[in-house]
Structure formats: structure tokens, C-alpha cells
Amino acid sequence: MLFAVFLPVLLALFIPLLSKWKDKIHTGFFVMLAPLAIFIYFVSFIGTDFEPVTQSYNWIPSLDISFDFYLDGLSLLFVLLISGIGTLVALYSAYYLHGSERLHEFYVYLLLFMTAMFGVVLSDNVFVLYSFWELTSISSFLLIGYWNFKERSRYGALKSMLITVFGGLSMLGGLILLTVETNTTSIQEMIAQADVILSSNYFGLIFTLIIIGAFTKSAQFPFHIWLPDAMEAPTPVSAYLHSATMVKAGIFLVARFTPIFSGSEWFFIIVSGIGILTLCWASYVAVRQTDLKGILAFSTISQLGMIMAMLGFGTKAAIYAAVFHILNHATFKGSLFMVAGIVDHETGSRDIRKLGGLATLMPISATLAFFGTFSMAGVPLPFLNGFYSKEKFFDASLHIDVANANLWISEVLAQAIPYLAVFGSIFTFVYSMYLVFGTFTGEKKLDQLPVKPHEAPIGMLISPIVLVLGVVIIGLFPNLFNNSFLAHTAEAIYGEPVVTDIHFWHGLIPAFYMSVVVVVVGAILAIIRKSWSGIYSFIPGKLSFNKVYDYLLDQSEKTSRKITNSYMNGSLRRYMILILSAIMVCTFTVIFLTNGFAWDTSDLAPITLHEVLIALAMAIAAISTIFTKNKIAAILILGVVGYGLALLFVLYRAPDLALTQLVVETITVALFLLCFYHLPNLRERTELTSQKLTNAVISIGFGLLMTVVAISSHSTKLFDTISGYFLETSHDIGGGDNVVNVILVDMRGIDTLFEIVVLGIAALGIYGLIKLRDKKGAE
């Protein structure tokens, strides 16, 4: 299985080489072979005696992360969908994309996506699952933005990236919590510990985070907004990613975790509630669309909502219906996208208002579209698979088991769902009819089309024909895959084998009446569509979730810019205030909280008159530098502080320091004088009173802080100093009597080494600044 998962990526490595011959043989034909081989490999697993297969390959054993591939019925269904439709899409794209496009990029992204999807559906390890999950987001981003010269493409790619990665990260959080709770990274072992998870304190968080991941990926309300914008991708991509595979990853995830989560009552409320809401909202909005792919996008959203709702019901029949509909939806939606692509390709327009009467010009496409849309609408004809799953859906919606429900909301939801299901299905019927009749019947508007329409080449038609054959075959023999295939899929979700007989005629059951209502009301609404479509200018009118998304994006940018500008205003004075205040607040808080202030006068030395006089002189000098107007004077007075310090060093018996301080003070004063001598005459800086006040508060506060810290640290002597050691050993070990010097060059020579390095760098820096400045910039 490892090879099957990574085969597309391996092939992707060779695509740039293959594209050399893209003018002779379209790269798509090579690419087609990979999913075809995988499809054939996995078809061999189908059978009534199918048992789950596990294979494990080490990746990061120390973190308990390994490529554990687990093939059960659920994975098998998805793997076959991905590889099967992948083959058809590669074939279709070989006719759809012209040889002059950047084919190598397209197929590399597509193959990358295939590997990612195989990985998502086959991984048993949650972290491997997550890795592949993000890879689908990234490759989908690349594919949506394939025509990156279009502004709408870039917008759609970014939007889908932001939303799906948001969901992916939230899912990662949920998966990590799951791993922590169960102490395993394997999904199957987590399922075995479902009761541990259900009783965990973090269950709510785990559930919410993982469900957000699934809902964003599967475009559930209100995260559905990225899908219509993702329609800017080339049509093969829309057909593959945004109808058959990637958008079902969220469905897969919910199905995969159903054995764990379905024990909670909220599973039904959230999954079914949001699912049915998505179904109604998206099918309602789809009627408003004018773009063929726009209609199909909202249609996909609503169908996904329907599957999600069925997974939430949690009954045996509902799970089976969900699985069945996953298969059916992939067949008819894939074919419809391909037909929409053909119409686009052959007429140059996807705007349904410009299309019409194409049935006589494109008879095969029209036939395919007829099968696809009628199946999607659930028209009761015995050769359309959509009808079966829709009827199963109605049936399941009437038999929701809320016997164990403790929350009133479950009861209400269970009562409301059948009505909502019918409501959503009526609109599904309306947009399906609008789609097929609006495009292929009515008057021809050839003058509005950029290209004169004609039937597509046969190669382009093969893929939709195969998919429509799938629609018809499942429609005619609905039990064909039942025992050998779908029963195992449902078993993987439900926990025990599910075998249901599907017949066209189940008798006069309520579900049948619901279907009749849908068809009759839907047909009436479709015929008089023009007379009531004005309702869309009231609901949703100008409101849409795109507006919310744009507003959020815009506001987050604006707000962060505002916040940044509010404190990064470029004024050094402001930064100084912020830095010093931060230090003061933190240090004072720590001193206050830890009761760190200490006052101990026991080991203070007696104060002599000299010291007092020098200190007074220094203090007066320091204070007068603040108040003097003349800058040169300020420097000279500051020199008094420096020489006073040298005197203090003398008094405190530090001759080396005193010498150095004297010389260094002289040099710095000289340098300061030099600087100020050459300064241009700056305008006098007038400070506001409030600024002066701030300065005063900050400086006094900081001085106070340093005083407090100094007093406290002097008063707390936890250990004896190590200076005794230096005094004793200086002569014997260092061979010198000047202890300071011995410390500098011998005991701690490395400090000195780097101090002279600092000096050297400073000197070279000054030299560089002066000598090597840009001659053009100089005056």
C-alpha cells in the first residue's frame, strides 16, 4: 500500500522530463496510468469476504508516528473513488488543457494531490493523516491558483487556503488532545477506547476542533464560501477536487470518527443540524447562480450537507444511505462538471444567461447532462442512482432515533429534519432543471457566444460517458455493489455489517410521498422560476458570507496595522518610554509579589567627609546637566561626574580603575566636544508640559527602582564572595601581586580577550563609517 500511496508522487518527479514530449503525446496520458494502476490494484480487494488490511512502515518511531495504512471498507470506497475518478480526470484533462499550457506544473500538482488524498483515507496514524490532510490543502491551493495571472484565481486560492488551513490546524489541536487522552496515535486503538474519550473532560473541545476541521474541508455552513470561489480552477480540477475527492475528506473524517463521537448526543445535533442547514441554504442559493460551475459548486455543498446530515442520524439505514450517496454523488457530479467544462470549452462561456438551445448542437453532452442532473434531482426513474439515495435519505430522516435524547434540541431537530429535507430537495430539483433546460433547450443565443458551439471531441466525452454509465448501471442494478462493497463501508462506520436491499419500488411508504412532493412542487417552481426569483433580492439579498469573510480579512489587516502603528510610531522617545516602563512594571511587580525588598544596615562602612563631598558634587553636577541650556556646558559638567567617580575609585582604593577612568573620561569628553562642535544648529526642541511630566515620572521611577534593587541586593547576602580566593592565590598561581591585573589577564583572560575584540570592532566601525561612506550621499 505504501507504494500505491506514493506512486503518484514518484511519477510527479518525472513529469518535468515527460513534458518535453508534450507536443507529441499529451502529458495527461502518462499521468492517467498511475491512478489506473492503483484503481486496478484496489479493485482486487472487493469481495464479500473482505477483511480490513493493516500495513505499517516506520517513520518516526520515537514519537509513535509511523505510516500505518489501514484499509477497511470506508478507505476502500474512497480509494476507489480517488483513483477511478483520478484516471478519468487525467484523461479528460488531456483533451481539456491545451499543450501550450504549463502542463508539467498542472500534473505535478495533481499527482501530489492524489498522493495526499490516498494518504488521508488510508492513514491510521492521526499525525500522518494530518500531514496528508495539509498536503491536500496545499496542492488544492496550487491547483485553484493554476491560472495565476487571473485575479479571481488568486483570490479563490487564497480564500480556500485560509479557510481549509484554519480547519486543518484546529483539527490538529483535536488530534493532539485525542492522542494525549488515549495515549495512542492510532485511530483504530482510539476507537477501542471510545468510552475513555467520551468521558474525558476535554471531549467537548476534541469534538469541536475535529468537527471544525471536517466542516471547513467539506464546505459546510458557514465555511462553504471557499468552494464557489475555487471554481476559478481549471474544470478537471473542479470535477476532481471540488466534487469527488477533497471536499469528501471532511465527510471521510466524520465517518472515520463516528464510532467514537456518535456516543455523544451532540454528534447528532451538530453534524445533522449543520448538515441539513447546509443542504437547505446551498440548494436555495444555487438557484440564484448564473455561472454553470457556480450552480454546481453550491449543488456540491448542498449534497455534502445531505451526506453529513445522514452521518449524523446514526441509524443503520442512514449510514448506508450516506455511503451510497457518496458513491452516487461522485458519479453524477463528476460527469456534470465535465459537461460544464465541455460547454465552457466549446462555447467560450459558462454564463447560463448566454447559453441556450445547445441540445441540437451538442447532443451527446446534452444527453450526459440530462442523466447527471436528473439523477442529482432525484427524479424517480429506474435508471438514475440519485433517486435511490434520495429516497433512502427521506426514509432515514423519518426514522431518526432520539429515544435516548436528553436535550430538547434533539427532539426539535428530529421533528424538523424531514421538512427541511423536503425543502432542500425541492430547491435541488429546481436548480437541476434550471441547469439542464437553461443550457440545452430554449432559444439559441449564438450571437452572444465567443465561439461557435459544436460537439466536443470524443476523447473529452469518454470520461463523462464512463461516469454516466456508472449512474445508469447503479440505477439499473442498485444491489450490484451492495454485499461485496458498500456493506463493508457501512460496517466500518456503523460497527456491524449493514446489508440493505434497494429496490426501485418500496411500496407506498412516506418517503415515496416526499419524493412526489419534491418532484411536483419542484417542477412547478422550476417552470415559474422567473416569477419568484425576485425573492433573492430580499433573502439573502446583498448579505452573504463572502461579505463577512472579506470584512473579517479587511478588518484584521486594518486593525493589526492600526495596532502596530499605534506603538511603532518611529519615535525613539516613545520606544524608550515603553522599554523603561516595561522594565519598571515587571521588576516592581516581582519585588512586590515576592516580597523582595530587604533593608539591612549591619555591614555598612562608616561614611567619611570626603565621600560625602564628592558625592554631593557629583549629584549637583548630574542634576545641573539636566537643566542647563547650553549643550557644551552640559558636557563639561558631565565631565565633573566622571572625574568625581575617578576620585571615588581612589578613595575606595581602586588605583587601576581610577587611572582608567581618568583617561577614558578625558577621551569621551573630548569626543563629545568634537561631536557637538560639528553639529549643525538644530532648532530648539520645545517639549510639552505633559512630555516633561512623563519624562520626570519615568526617570524618577527608574531611579527609584535601581535604588531599591541596589539596596535590596546589598542587604541580601546569600553566599560569601569568592574574592578571598583571588587575594590568596593571586601571587602563588598568577605570579603577580596586582590582583586586578592577574584577574584580568590570567584568571579571567577570556573576558579581556573579547573586550579588546569589542574595542577593535568599535574602532574599525568608526573608521568604516567615516572613510567608506557613500560618496554620492555625502554633501
Added chain:
Amino acid sequence: MVKSNDLILRTMTVLIAFILFGFSVYLFLAGHNAPGGGFIGGLMTSAAILLMYMAYGYEAVNKVLPINYRSLISIGLLVAVLTGVGSFVFGQPFLSQTFDYFYLPILGKTELATALLFDVGVYLTVIGVTLTIILSISEDR
């Protein structure tokens, strides 16, 4: 530029510069046992050289002391690092210092310490740094 007559300054400089040189060498050598050392010594030597620059002008001193002070920085750093590296030869950690007493022909019993070599590095670097900074600033117009 008006040629000013600063005879007294120049005469005194000859005297004072040598006294300063002598004092700086004393500070440097005495550093191990008395106040002083490479840093002060280097600063004093720079002061002496600076005095000569002030009295005699840029060209004259450059002729007498054709030293590139920037390369003095690197030489000083090299010396300091090499004394540290030297301790590897004797299987000691970086910057290990040692000393011993020798009987030299003229000086008699003398203490020779490897720390002095390190101090030479400090001394040279400080001279190089000080003069590089001051000369490059004063040359700048």
C-alpha cells in the same frame, strides 16, 4: 592655513612625549605587581603619540612613525589569541597562563609570565583602537 609659531609646545613635546612613553612602558611592565597593565599602558602610549600629532601635525608624525594603526588592532588581537592558543602546545586549556623565575644576565632574578605576552596583545590593541578612532575623526572633513 596660517603657520602658527608654537615653538614652546614643540620643544616641550619632545620632552614630555618621551616621559610619557617611559611612563607608559613602566605602567605596562609593572602591571603584574602594581597598578597599571596593558590597558592603561596602551592609553598612555596613545596619549604620547597624540601629543606629537598635536604639536607637529599629521604629515610630520606619519613620517617619523609610519605605523598603520588599524593593522595594530589586528596584530594585538592576534597576539592575544595566540598566547591563548599557545597553551594547547602544553596540553593545557585555552588561555592558561604560567610564570617562572629566571636569572637573566643584566636584570638578575626576573619573573617572566606568559600573562605578559597576553598583555602585549591588549597593549597593542588599545593603541591601535585609540589612534584609529581619533585620527580617522580628525582627518574627516
